[in-house]
Amino acid sequence: MKEQLIYEHGQPYGIRDVNGFLFMFTKVTKFSNQEERYRRELADKVQLADDLLSFLKERASGKESASIAQQTEGKINLDPIPCNKCGSLKHVDLSCLNGCDD
Numbered sequence: 001m002k003e004q005l006i007y008e009h010g011q012p013y014g015i016r017d018v019n020g021f022l023f024m025f026t027k028v029t030k031f032s033n034q035e036e037r038y039r040r041e042l043a044d045k046v047q048l049a050d051d052l053l054s055f056l057k058e059r060a061s062g063k064e065s066a067s068i069a070q071q072t073e074g075k076i077n078l079d080p081i082p083c084n085k086c087g088s089l090k091h092v093d094l095s096c097l098n099g100c101d102d
């Protein structure tokens with residue numbers, strides 16, 4: 001995987017790839033008597049960082065399968081078919097332009 005989560009002082013600092021940082025995170029500030037808030041905000045930030053990272057992973061694997069789809073595109077039937085309800089021609093993978101829900 002190219003994207004990497006960078007921690008600094010125990011907090012998510014940013015997400016970078018081979019060329020540099022893609023995302024930078026704001027710092028969670030620790031005040032005295034606000035231990036509860038600090039823990040909650042830090043947990044939120046870690047969760048956000050994890051979510052972004054898994055999104056980037058999915059995006060990368062989506063690109064791979066998209067390029068495989070392009071390679072096999074010639075074999076997919078692109079001929080329009082008539083809509084079951086209104087009979088107007090539509091692409092087999094798309095919904096009818098008239099808004100019929102088939």
Ligand SMILES: [Zn+2]
Nearest residue numbers: 083086096100
């Ligand atoms: Zn229709």
